[in-house]
Each structure stands twice: as structure tokens, then as C-alpha cells.
Amino acid sequence: MPGEQGDLLAGDRANLRGADLAREALRAAREASARKAEERAQADRPKLRVVSGRGRRRRWSGAGPDDRDPQPFGRLVSRVSVDRGWSNRLTDATVLGRWPQLVGPDVADHCTPVSLRDGELTLQAESTAWATQLRTLQRQLLTRLAAAVGPDVVRRIRVVGPSGPSWRHGPRHVRGRGPRDTYG
Template identity: 60%
Template sequence: MSTGSFTPEGEPLKGSDLARAALEAAKASAKARGRTPGSKSKGRPVNRRRRRWSGPGPDDRDPQPLGRIASRLAADRGWVEQLQGGQVFGRWAKLVGEDVAEHAKPIALSDGELTVQASSTAWATQLRLLQRDLIKRIAAGVGHGVVKRLKIKGPDAPSWRHGPRHAPGRGPRDTYG
């Protein structure tokens, strides 16, 4: 004798009545095991939120160009000012021109003050005369407010200190008179 579901009249269930009976039997079995209908196995909660596709418009989940990601990262971390300052050093020849860059080099940038060292005292004087024009060129190339003023230095004087040990005093000039 086959085991199946029958109607109260003794006829076998067919179609939707059979499906309804199977569903009721499954619910009863789950309730007997302590599970609520609709829960996943192993007691994990069900995430009812449907996955949504980004569609034809731009979305944060779309692949992004590397430059956009890097600029967003720099803005989030507060690195924009340091990066603009680095552009002054990296693009110095293009910003001020080849002839000026040949005789002057940037040394330091701090609080909007760019320290520039000239190759000679004559070029230091020339750079002081061109100071406003140089600041305008740098602002046009990198951005306004990055360099607010220039500090022009002449060439470094030679050092008479050689080696790890030295005697205090004027050096070799103290025997000349």
C-alpha cells in the first residue's frame, strides 16, 4: 500500500491541494524542530534587503579612475596642501621658465613661503626684482595661495669645517694679520 495524502472521501490529492498539504507538513516539521518558518538553516538571520543594480547612471560602486581615487584619498586625509607644494618642486622648470630654473632652485616651502637659492648674488638680485612675476606664474601653474611670498637666498659660502673634529676659531684666516 502506498503512503500518500488523501481527501476525507478517500480520494488521492491532486495539484494545488497536494502542494498545500506538503507546505503544511513542512511547517509542522519545522515548528517541531524549533525553527520559525522563513528562517535559514544554522540559525542565521535572513537579509531581506534586495541587491540593487547601479543602473545606467554613475554610482560609487562603479570602477573609478585611479586619479579620482587618489585625489579623493588626498582630500580625505588632508594631503592636498603638501601635494600642491610638491608640485612646485617637481614642476619648477616649467613654472618659472628654463632660464630662471637654470640659476635658481627651490629649497623649502613652509606656511606659504618658498625659499629659493640662487647660483650667484647677481641672480639673487634679479630674482628679487622678478619676485611678483614668479609668484603669479607659480599661482597660475599650481594654484593660488600655495606660494604667498618668496625668500631669496644667495649662494652658500664655503665651509672651512672639514671632518668630524675641528678647533673653534676663525680657521685659516686667523694667521693673516
């Protein structure tokens, strides 16, 4: 039958009656629906885009790793610290916080890092003998620290011996005997 073969000519459509006319209308409706479905499918497909600088085309995330996937917390923190300019201060804090792992337990048991300012690390030894020992180990300590946290983080080490008890707290003070003069 000509209606099943494809499009009918305009003259043939005028001659259709009854069931043949209904079949032709149904076929035309199905073709129109298929065209619209194809157009909708093309509109819903993700657009191919070039990811900045890499020249790679990307579609949906899929099974492989992607920038939009959840990231490890450490990676996010390091990215934020670099963006905000905190990396130098965090590196300094790494030296003070990981002191036993950086220099080893033998040295860490006998000295305490006090401060790290402008590349100068101040260490307080538990005894004068250990202060002398740390001064002789200074070059090896600098090498270890440079390998662990970077070459310019610690440039010199200042070793101070143990000190007696002090009434002085903080960077500012007033000359004189202090609170002792009120006893009595």
C-alpha cells in the first residue's frame, strides 16, 4: 500500500478515505514526534567545551577523576593557604609543630623550638652541655630542616641555654625589682 511506503503525494492524500486516511495521519504524527524527540535529545546533550589551557574536551564527569569530584581536605587547605598567602606562616608552624619528626627524638628530647622569625630558629636547650652540643650539630640540623621543609625556611639557628625563673612575661617590661618590692 502506498501509505506504508513513505510520503504520499498531495493528490494521493486527497483520494484517501476512512482507515487509509487514519493510517497516513498516524504515520505523519509519528514522524513529527520522532523529529521533535531528536531535536530535544540534541539540545539536552552536553556541549563540548575546551577546558582552560589543557586543550582537552570534556563531557560529563563519568567514572574517571574530575575537578568537580570531592577533593581531599589537605589539598583544599593547601590551595586556600596559597591563595591567601599563608604558606610561609604554615611552613614556619610546620617546623615548630613537627619538631620531633624533623630532627629525631634524641635531639627533640633535649631542646625546644621557641620561635622562628625571618629564617632564624631559636632553640632552648635543657642544659648548657646540650646547648654546646646543639651548636656543634647546627650544620646537620640545617641540612635536615632544609630537606624536610624547604631550603630557605630556616637559614640560621640560635641556641640559648637554660635560664632561671623569670618574673618577666612578654616582650615589654618596666625596669626595677618588679613585684618583689611589695612583699613585706
